[in-house]
Amino acid sequence: MTLSSLSFTLSELSTADVEASEKLYGELAGDIRQVVDVAIRTQVTADRVAAARDLVRQATQILAEDAPPEPAGIQFNAEGRSWNWGNAVVGVRNAIAPPVVLHWDDDATVHSEVDLGVAYEGPPGSVHGGVSALLLDHLMGETASGRHTRLIVTGTLTLRYVHPLPLGRIRMEARITKVDGRKVTVTAHIGPEGGNEPAVEATGLFIIPRWHNEGAVSAEVGSLD
Amino acid sequence: MTLSSLSFTLSELSTADVEASEKLYGELAGDIRQVVDVAIRTQVTADRVAAARDLVRQATQILAEDAPPEPAGIQFNAEGRSWNWGNAVVGVRNAIAPPVVLHWDDDATVHSEVDLGVAYEGPPGSVHGGVSALLLDHLMGETASGRHTRLIVTGTLTLRYVHPLPLGRIRMEARITKVDGRKVTVTAHIGPEGGNEPAVEATGLFIIPRWHNEGAVSAEVGSLD
Numbered sequence: 463m464t465l466s467s468l469s470f471t472l473s474e475l476s477t478a479d480v481e482a483s484e485k486l487y488g489e490l491a492g493d494i495r496q497v498v499d500v501a502i503r504t505q506v507t508a509d510r511v512a513a514a515r516d517l518v519r520q521a522t523q524i525l526a527e528d529a530p531p532e533p534a535g536i537q538f539n540a541e542g543r544s545w546n547w548g549n550a551v552v553g554v555r556n557a558i559a560p561p562v563v564l565h566w567d568d569d570a571t572v573h574s575e576v577d578l579g580v581a582y583e584g585p586p587g588s589v590h591g592g593v594s595a596l597l598l599d600h601l602m603g604e605t606a607s608g609r610h611t612r613l614i615v616t617g618t619l620t621l622r623y624v625h626p627l628p629l630g631r632i633r634m635e636a637r638i639t640k641v642d643g644r645k646v647t648v649t650a651h652i653g654p655e656g657g658n659e660p661a662v663e664a665t666g667l668f669i670i671p672r673w674h675n676e677g678a679v680s681a682e683v684g685s686l687d
Numbered sequence: 688m689t690l691s692s693l694s695f696t697l698s699e700l701s702t703a704d705v706e707a708s709e710k711l712y713g714e715l716a717g718d719i720r721q722v723v724d725v726a727i728r729t730q731v732t733a734d735r736v737a738a739a740r741d742l743v744r745q746a747t748q749i750l751a752e753d754a755p756p757e758p759a760g761i762q763f764n765a766e767g768r769s770w771n772w773g774n775a776v777v778g779v780r781n782a783i784a785p786p787v788v789l790h791w792d793d794d795a796t797v798h799s800e801v802d803l804g805v806a807y808e809g810p811p812g813s814v815h816g817g818v819s820a821l822l823l824d825h826l827m828g829e830t831a832s833g834r835h836t837r838l839i840v841t842g843t844l845t846l847r848y849v850h851p852l853p854l855g856r857i858r859m860e861a862r863i864t865k866v867d868g869r870k871v872t873v874t875a876h877i878g879p880e881g882g883n884e885p886a887v888e889a890t891g892l893f894i895i896p897r898w899h900n901e902g903a904v905s906a907e908v909g910s911l912d
Contacts, residue, residue, distance in 0.1 A: 470811060490726050490736050493743045497750065498723070498782045501715055502759055502773040504750040511715050514746040518718045521742040525722065525729040533854055534727055535811035548727045548808045550815040557723045558783050558806045581783045583773045584825075586695060586760035590775040591841045592824030599817035600809075616816045616848040623841040629758055 473537040480543055487547070487555045490525075494557035495581075502580050544610075551600035562597060564604055570638040572605045575655055577631050589627040594652050594662045595619070597634060602648040605636040606668035614646060617667040627661035628654055636664075644670040698762040705768055712772070712780045715750075719782035720806075727805050769835075776825035787822060789829055795863040797830045800880055802856050814852040819877050819887040820844070822859060827873040830861040831893035839871060842892040852886035853879055861889075869895040 475483070497518065506514075534548030534555065547555040552562050560576045567573060576597075584590025599619055606614045636650035646668040651660035700708070722743065731739075759773030759780065772780040777787050785801045792798060801822075809815025824844055831839045861875035871893040876885035 486733055486736055487726070487729070490740050490743075493740050493747070494719070494723055494726055497719055497743055497747045500747050500750040500754050501712070501719055501782060502778070502780050503754040503756065504712070505753045505755070506750055508711055510749050510752065511711055514749040515715050515718050517742045517746040517749070518715075518722055521739040521746075522718070522722045522725050524735050524739040524742070525725040525731055527735065528730045529725050529728040530730070531728065533805035533808045533812055535808075546808075548805050550807050550809060550818050553727070553808070555727050556806055556808075557726060580758035580773050581781055582775050583758045583760075583771075583778070583781075584775060587758055590821070590825070591828070591844075592821035593775050595820035595824055595844065595846075596815070596817035599820055600815070603816070618848070619816075619820065619846045621820075621841075621844045621846075623843070 471535055471537045473539045475537075475539055477539060477541045477543045480539065480545055484545070484547070484554050491555050491557045491561075498557055498581050499579050549600075551597060560597075562600065564601065566609050569609045569611070570605070571635070572601060572637075573633065573635040574601060575631060575633045578629055580629065583629060585626060587629060589629055589632065589661075591621075591623055591662070594623075594627060595621050595664075597632075598636070598650050598652055598662065598664045599666070601634055601636045602650050602664065602666040603668060605638060605648050605650070606646040606666070608638070608646075612670055614668040614670055617645070617669045619664065619666045622663045623661070624663060625653075625659060625661045627652065631655040633657075644672070646670065696760055696762045698764045700762075700764055702764065702766045702768040705764065705770055709770070709772070709779050716780050716782045716786075723782055723806050724804050774825075776822060787825065789826065791834050794834045794836070795830070796860070797826060797862075798858065798860040799826060800856060800858045803854055805854065808854060810851060812854055814854055814857065814886075816846075816848055816887070819848075819852060820846050820889075822857075823861070823875050823877055823887065823889045824891070826859055826861045827875050827889065827891040828893060830863060830873050830875070831871040831891070833863070833871075837895055839893040839895055842870070842894045844889065844891045847888045848886070849888060850878075850884060850886045852877065856880040858882075869897070871895065 536546045538544035547553050553559045562574050562576050564574050578589050582589050582593045633655040634652040639649050640647035648666045650664045652662050653660040761771045763769040772778050778784045787799050787801050803814050807814050807818045858880040859877035864874050865872035873891045875889045877887050878885040
């Protein structure tokens with residue numbers, strides 16, 4: 463595994479600035495999630511579609527007035543706050559992300575509940591098996607980071623599909639089950655919130671890169687997923 | 688694996704109607720993909736964000752004038768055409784989906800190229816490892832279906848992360864390597880288009896359900912991913 467393309471940006475934003483920015487652009491992403499959802503379900507006629515398209519394109523034009531081409535990346539500030547606004551799973555500015563919010567039960571256990579609407583469909587009425595893989599990969603990577611005390615990369619990920627997962631509110635949980643030198647093993651599962659049986663079970667092997675040290679970047683950044 | 692919640696809908700739409708509908712609503716989804724992308728990158732001020740949000744909400748309102756709550760599901764018509772417009776990977780009406788378009792090289796080999804922009808980010812500048820898992824899961828499930836000649840469900844999926852995958856144009860390929868009774872093994876990889884080494888390698892075990900028969904639904908529908 464080489465990671466030569468990685469870069470983390472030290473930002474001059476204060477944590478208060480970061481939070482104001484997350485609110486401003488996060489609410490925009492929330493509105494966009496709504497249009498993503500209804501665009502899958504709508505049956506309006508061609509003239510109404512044209513009207514909606516016109517509005518969406520106008521919105522794009524406004525937002526493009528000042529929009530550098532680069533992806534959001536991972537940034538951190540001197541106060542120890544880090545953020546990855548464009549992340550496909552947790553990015554608050556990314557309308558593709560549900561977004562997932564993680565809860566740390568302890569340094570080795572993380573869980574999350576999130577609503578998965580019609581945009582996450584695979585089999586009829588069910589969450590796409592690959593979406594479960596996407597969410598678990600991210601949750602497990604964060605878990606392996608030990609609450610962001612070490613930088614890790616994913617080695618292997620194994621998923622066992624046991625039951626279909628209906629669209630709606632899901633719960634997922636991951637825990638570190640082994641740390642052996644530079645190897646961290648994490649197990650996880652995802653299922654309907656309140657359900658007794660997991661839909662998908664997963665095991666992941668995460669690696670602490672040789673170039674890792676306990677310096678500032680690794681302490682702030684955690685998982686690279 | 689139980690699949691009691693599955694349902695497929697026989698539609699009265701002709702294939703010509705389906706294609707007109709895909710064009711109409713697919714172009715809408717294309718516009719929404721643009722706003723998803725620019726909303727991650729934009730730096731416009733609060734008043735411009737407010738103007739854009741207002742336009743997006745107006746578009747949502749128009750599309751909601753006639754929008755049943757149900758997910759898109761998988762539909763098929765009497766001509767043998769099937770469609771899953773809301774699918775998280777290939778759904779042409781789903782702005783979360785890139786969308787992926789599959790190319791069948793033969794009944795056992797499928798490949799696809801697709802552009803992955805800033806909305807698919809994980810590590811800085813790279814495709815989220817879980818997005819690779821999402822795309823490979825779908826590609827491999829479709830491959831296991833033998834060009835939609837059998838209905839299959841995912842059993843296990845194993846992913847090996849070898850190199851980071853830069854955002855941009857990617858290529859992925861999958862092939863059936865073994866069929867043993869009801870078990871179909873598929874191997875796959877994903878990497879930068881034109882690159883020599885894969886970023887992620889995968890092996891999947893797919894199962895032909897016991898209730899499968901060679902009837903009309905299975906012949907049209909293929910993979911449930």
